[in-house]
Amino acid sequence: MRRFLIAGNWKMNCGPKETSTLLQGIENIIGNMPKAVDGLVCPPTISLTTASVELQDIDGLALGAQNVHSEDNGAYTGEVSTEMLTEVNCEYVILGHSERRQYFGETDKTVNAKVNKALNDGLKPVICVGESLEQRKANEHKLRVKKQVQGALIGVEEDDASNLVIAYEPIWAIGTGETATPDQAQEMHKMIREELSELYSEEAAAKIRILYGGSMKPHNAEELLQKPDVDGGLIGGASLKADSFTDIIHIANELS
Numbered sequence: 001m002r003r004f005l006i007a008g009n010w011k012m013n014c015g016p017k018e019t020s021t022l023l024q025g026i027e028n029i030i031g032n033m034p035k036a037v038d039g040l041v042c043p044p045t046i047s048l049t050t051a052s053v054e055l056q057d058i059d060g061l062a063l064g065a066q067n068v069h070s071e072d073n074g075a076y077t078g079e080v081s082t083e084m085l086t087e088v089n090c091e092y093v094i095l096g097h098s099e100r101r102q103y104f105g106e107t108d109k110t111v112n113a114k115v116n117k118a119l120n121d122g123l124k125p126v127i128c129v130g131e132s133l134e135q136r137k138a139n140e141h142k143l144r145v146k147k148q149v150q151g152a153l154i155g156v157e158e159d160d161a162s163n164l165v166i167a168y169e170p171i172w173a174i175g176t177g178e179t180a181t182p183d184q185a186q187e188m189h190k191m192i193r194e195e196l197s198e199l200y201s202e203e204a205a206a207k208i209r210i211l212y213g214g215s216m217k218p219h220n221a222e223e224l225l226q227k228p229d230v231d232g233g234l235i236g237g238a239s240l241k242a243d244s245f246t247d248i249i250h251i252a253n254e255l256s
């Protein structure tokens with residue numbers, strides 16, 4: 001009953017010109033999104049307006065940002081607000097990506113404030129969680145991820161749960177070419193869903209999409225997406241090329 005969500009996290013790549021080229025490339029290959037699959041692209045802030053115009057031509061491919069501030073507006077140099085994002089037709093926002101936690105001081109607390117703000121203002125958060133290699137080696141990966149999920153969702157009511165997306169992204173698999181095995185991914189996704197059942201209800205947890213992120217590519221997407229609790233991908237490197245991103249969309253469509 002959960003539809004696949006294939007999401008591209010472009011990170012600090014593609015200014016407005018490259019954004020137009022990439023989205024036109026995607027449109028040339030797929031036209032519109034296949035009916036059974038939801039798509040999402042998350043360009044850098046400066047390219048959102050351009051992307052919003054290009055996406056008018058691609059049904060089913062939504063727009064998201066990579067971060068947002070938890071306040072309405074004001075003296076927060078360099079930041080962007082929920083209102084600004086919705087004005088340029090963003091539907092989603094990635095929150096708590098491990099790169100933001102590592103390089104920009106995001107914590108479970110700041111992620112939690114942003115999650116609540118996003119939901120209140122009509123944006124769907126894509127909440128990123130995931131353990132480091134050290135944590136996995138120390139067998140602390142489940143505890144770490146469970147804490148991140150709990151921390152991100154403080155104050156979020158069950159009514160809002162259907163607007164949540166969680167992305168499980170083991171840090172050791174991001175941009176490294178190393179992927180979690182399908183079994184490792186399934187084990188963590190299942191654990192996250194169980195945690196969501198505890199926090200809300202089994203019914204609510206069954207509706208929340210849990211994406212896998214970390215070197216998802218056309219050659220490994222099928223085995224990952226086949227797992228029952230893997231509901232899509234948050235794709236970095238492979239989302240920057242029209243052919244690899246659309247290949248993954250096609251794979252999700254065939255599995256739907």
Ligand code: PGA
Binds near residue numbers: 174236
């Ligand atoms: P990757 O990035 O696909 O390049 O590993 C995934 C992500 O960080 O969201």
